[in-house]
Amino acid sequence: MKNPSAIIVGAGPAGLACAASMRAQAIDVTVLEKANAVGSTWRRHYDRLHLHTDSSHSGLPGMEMPRSFPTYPSRTQVVSYLESYAAHFGIRPVFDTTVTGIRRYGLQWCVETTRVPVSAEVVVVATGWADFPYRPFWPGSEAFRGDCIHSCEYRNASPYLGKRVLVVGFGNSGGEIALDLAVARIDTTLAVRGPVQILPRDLLGIPILTWAIAQRSLPAKFVDYVNEPIIRLAIGPIERFGLRRAGKRPRRMVEEDRRVPLLDVGTLAKIRDGSIKVRRGVDRFTPDGVVFSDLSAEQFDSVILATGFRPDLRQLLSDANDVLDENGKPVETGKTTKEPGLYFCGLTASPTGQLREIGLEAKRIAKLAKHYLASVRT
Numbered sequence: 001m002k003n004p005s006a007i008i009v010g011a012g013p014a015g016l017a018c019a020a021s022m023r024a025q026a027i028d029v030t031v032l033e034k035a036n037a038v039g040s041t042w043r044r045h046y047d048r049l050h051l052h053t054d055s056s057h058s059g060l061p062g063m064e065m066p067r068s069f070p071t072y073p074s075r076t077q078v079v080s081y082l083e084s085y086a087a088h089f090g091i092r093p094v095f096d097t098t099v100t101g102i103r104r105y106g107l108q109w110c111v112e113t114t115r116v117p118v119s120a121e122v123v124v125v126a127t128g129w130a131d132f133p134y135r136p137f138w139p140g141s142e143a144f145r146g147d148c149i150h151s152c153e154y155r156n157a158s159p160y161l162g163k164r165v166l167v168v169g170f171g172n173s174g175g176e177i178a179l180d181l182a183v184a185r186i187d188t189t190l191a192v193r194g195p196v197q198i199l200p201r202d203l204l205g206i207p208i209l210t211w212a213i214a215q216r217s218l219p220a221k222f223v224d225y226v227n228e229p230i231i232r233l234a235i236g237p238i239e240r241f242g243l244r245r246a247g248k249r250p251r252r253m254v255e256e257d258r259r260v261p262l263l264d265v266g267t268l269a270k271i272r273d274g275s276i277k278v279r280r281g282v283d284r285f286t287p288d289g290v291v292f293s294d295l296s297a298e299q300f301d302s303v304i305l306a307t308g309f310r311p312d313l314r315q316l317l318s319d320a321n322d323v324l325d326e327n328g329k330p331v332e333t334g335k336t337t338k339e340p341g342l343y344f345c346g347l348t349a350s351p352t353g354q355l356r357e358i359g360l361e362a363k364r365i366a367k368l369a370k371h372y373l374a375s376v377r378t
Contacts, residue, residue: 004030006122006369007111009102011038011093013355014126014346016082017060017362020089024062025370030120031093032113038093039082041130042075047156048180049075052172052263053353054207061359063088071207102342103319107376109341121376122369125316125330126345129309136307140285144303151177151306157184163301165189166290168282170196170243172260174306175267182275189300190271191292193281195246197253197261198268200234208263212251212352220256224249235264241271242278254351311347334361336368341376343368 006022008015011033022029037043050072051058055065058073063085069077086093094115101112102123109123133150141148151173157180164187167178174190181188199208215223228249238245246253250261270276280293289299312328322338325331330344334357337343343365350357 002030003119004028005120005373006030006124007032007109007118007120008124008126009099009111010126010128011035011086011091011095012041012126012128012346013039013060013082014128014358014362015093015124016085016089016091017358018124018126018345018365019091020063020085021061021362021366022369023089023091025366027122027366027369027373030118031091032097032099032111032118033093033095034098034114036095037083038086038091039079041128042079042082044130044152045075046151046154046173046177046180047075048176050265051078051355052201052265053209053355057207057209057213057353058355059359060085060355061363072201099316101315102317104339104342107341121373122341122343124343124345124365124369125313125347127311127313127316128346129311132309132311133305134307134310135305138282138284138290140287143287144285144289145287146289146301146303148303148305151304152309154304157181157186160184160186160302163187164299165302165304166191166298166300167304167306169193169306169308170262171306171308172262173308174304175262176265177304177306178276179265179267179270182270185275188270188275189277189279189298191279191282191290192243193293195244196238197246197248197250198235198238198243199231199250199261199263201263201265203230203234209353209356213356215251216352220251223251227251235268238268242280243271251351254349258349260349317342334364341369341372 005028008018008031011031015031019029019031054071055069055073059065065081098114103110108119110119133152166189167174168191170192178188178190253259283291283293291297314328320339330347333344333348345361346358
């Protein structure tokens, strides 16, 4: 494996977007991917998954999504698009290569892998979140006799036919998995620990992402104030179903807390008709179920933890200074970091859509990398 000018870790949307953008800047780049294909995370997502942002705003730099795609492409269509994107730009990642460490030596970054080490002046970490599932611990969980998986392991409803299933967490994955189970007529319950912020996927017939992009230059508090009445009208009352509305509105939630509100794709309708029951957060497990925070207890055959992901890159970048926070998340993404030549892409939430943000970050990183390479080579 020859030493390029730049190394990109990951061949998902962020890695591919960075590779294409760097090549447009005439930067020699190598992409390292631990799986055996591009878009590995999208390949192993649950079957029902569709892109939550519309296709017209979700294309990566230099190549729009096909016009034949529906407004919200399916998981398999997104995978197909990523394959076509890599082929179009001649991106040939080095597959089956796990990166085990990234260390700086002078002007070079040494990337240690399960194959051979490779060095470059620029490194972009584009690993995404999916390798860091968060699994909370509750008292009694080790004694639970049913099966308990993280949402990243869920594929479809077929293994749960005839069972009572608890989905823990009401983010986008939890909401869609609960919907998938309810559509299959499975006894489904959602455990919702705290207040939630729910947005319609479409508002007045227009994708919610289009609204977010149009308002991106306006202050968050103003945007939330203007949008709140129409969003409340579109969503309707939720308190009667056991849900509590978050005090912090959607735009501020994304910008300040890096939390993405739930985009409703039909889950609320199933809650309203009783197909999905809502309970409080989990307090503890019992051998045959759980006790909720209001001390009510119910029996369940299976539990699916839609408890999110917490990326922790401290082991990967053990020697890097001031680029990760105390939890191992990048301090900056899509920008210059405190370590010259090191960048992160796609590792933060965006109010205007994750794929769109990845594209913007990738183009910005490519320009920064070109400038940096010129400065260290003169």
